[in-house]
Amino acid sequence: NAGVTQTPKFQVLKTGQSMTLQCAQDMNHEYMSWYRQDPGMGLRLIHYSVGAGITDQGEVPNGYNVSRSTTEDFPLRLLSAAPSQTSVYFCASSYSTIEGDYGYTFGSGTRLTVV
Amino acid sequence: AQSVTQPDIHITVSEGASLELRCNYSYGATPYLFWYVQSPGQGLQLLLKYFSGDTLVQGIKGFEAEFKRSQSSFNLRKPSVHWSDAAEYFCAVGAWDSSYKLIFGSGTRLLVRP
Numbered sequence: 001n002a003g004v005t006q007t008p009k010f011q012v013l014k015t016g017q018s019m020t021l022q023c024a025q026d027m028n029h030e031y032m033s034w035y036r037q038d039p040g041m042g043l044r045l046i047h048y049s050v051g052a053g054i055t056d057q058g059e060v061p062n063g064y065n066v067s068r069s070t071t072e073d074f075p076l077r078l079l080s081a082a083p084s085q086t087s088v089y090f091c092a093s094s095y096s097t098i099e100g101d102y103g104y105t106f107g108s109g110t111r112l113t114v115v
Numbered sequence: 116a117q118s119v120t121q122p123d124i125h126i127t128v129s130e131g132a133s134l135e136l137r138c139n140y141s142y143g144a145t146p147y148l149f150w151y152v153q154s155p156g157q158g159l160q161l162l163l164k165y166f167s168g169d170t171l172v173q174g175i176k177g178f179e180a181e182f183k184r185s186q187s188s189f190n191l192r193k194p195s196v197h198w199s200d201a202a203e204y205f206c207a208v209g210a211w212d213s214s215y216k217l218i219f220g221s222g223t224r225l226l227v228r229p
Contacts (some may be wrong), residue, residue, distance in 0.1 A: 002172045019116070033217075034151060035217075035219075041221055042205055042219035042220050042222050043207075043217070044219070045218075046217050048216055059198065090159065092217075094215050102166070102209065102215060104145065107158065109158050111117050
């Protein structure tokens with residue numbers, strides 16, 4: 001029962017490099033999302049997906065791409081890393097019930113430094 | 116626009132004292148409200164949530180929160196703080212639309228004096 005798995009846990013990139021942050025969930029949740037956490041700003045939504053093949057932009061999407069080819073995986077791609085993308089990134093999957101309840105499971109985070 | 120405000124950036128309390136962390140939200144419909152805790156270098160742990168029913172919600176670790184619609188608030192309380200409660204606390208509102216996204220406040224860092 002792994003929940004939401006994020007890899008890598010730590011990463012250092014040089015400006016201009018690209019990379020993919022991986023996120024996988026084994027709970028068959030339809031909804032997945034990526035947040036970034038910066039000091040004093042809480043968590044801000046980057047991109048989200050309401051199901052396989054469907055993605056949309058959040059509050060801070062610039063510089064990031066996502067795709068959702070399967071229910072389980074929701075990778076986040078940094079196209080050309082910039083120092084402003086130094087942050088901690090969290091992936092989340094979420095569920096909803098017919099009773100109107102919903103909840104989130106967060107991954108343990110990826111700490112990214114761009115130099 | 117949906118938003119969450121946590122007016123206190125830092126709060127310091129003595130161990131054994133009571134605690135109240137403030138959270139105000141702006142949302143057009145009935146909100147889904149959450150409190151999360153984050154220890155340094157760790158991920159987010161759900162303390163409690165509200166989506167309907169009793170407006171006083173009990174959570175883990177002895178925390179509770181009260182939803183007050185008239186005040187657009189969802190304050191977190193604990194009657195007696197332990198040193199292990201030192202962490203950062205985030206209030207969040209869930210958007211009741213097709214995105215199911217969470218909107219977070221900026222967080223309150225709790226320091227506990229021995």
